[in-house]
Amino acid sequence: MSKKDISNKEDVELLVDSFYAKVLKDDTIAYIFTDVAKMNVPEHMPIMYNFWATILLSKGTYVGNPMDKHFALNEKEALKKEHFxxxxxxxxxxxxxxxxxxxxxxxxxxxxxxxxxxxxxxxxANH
Incomplete structure (x- = not known):
């Protein structure tokens, strides 16, 4: 299968879905999403679609402050270099x-x- 560039919202959705499929099974970081953040996947995915579509295609409807969410998460579990x-x-x-x-x-x-x-x-924040 020949690869193409990211050019539309469907491509962004494929990227985000495929990425989270890996993340949610990963030994190093899955627990942050499942146990610490208790991420509601069906609720979270449209937010991530919009976030990345806004960044990559200038066509998203993302509003919000991702830093605030990560600070709150960091309060529960220190997010470290190995996680990033x-x-x-x-x-x-x-x-x-x-x-x-x-x-x-x-x-x-x-x-x-x-x-x-x-x-x-x-x-x-951790210091």
Whole structure:
């Protein structure tokens, strides 16, 4: 199967669904989503679709502050570098498995930037 670039909301949904399928089975970070955050998957996925569609396609309807949610989560369980590194590896793997092109590269760059910023803020909060 030849890969294409991320170009529409359906592509974003495929990326996000495939990514979370990996995350929710991962030995390093699944528990943060399932046990600590107690994430309601059907409720959470449309939020993530909109978040990434807003970032990658400028077509989403995402409103909110993801940093606030992660600060609240960090209060329950310290989010550490290894958690962010694993999240990022799973994201990169998923993007690379499904897509190729400038938007796919942007998806990885944006995730790296978001992850580094969140890690920095969480580490500051933990000190």
């Amino acid at each position: 590194d694993r999240w990022l590896k799973l994201w990169f793997d998923t993007v690379d498995e499904l897509f190729t092109g400038s938007k796919a590269e942007e998806a990885k760059t944006r995730a790296s930037t978001i992850g580094r910023l969140m890690l920095f803020k969480m580490e500051e």
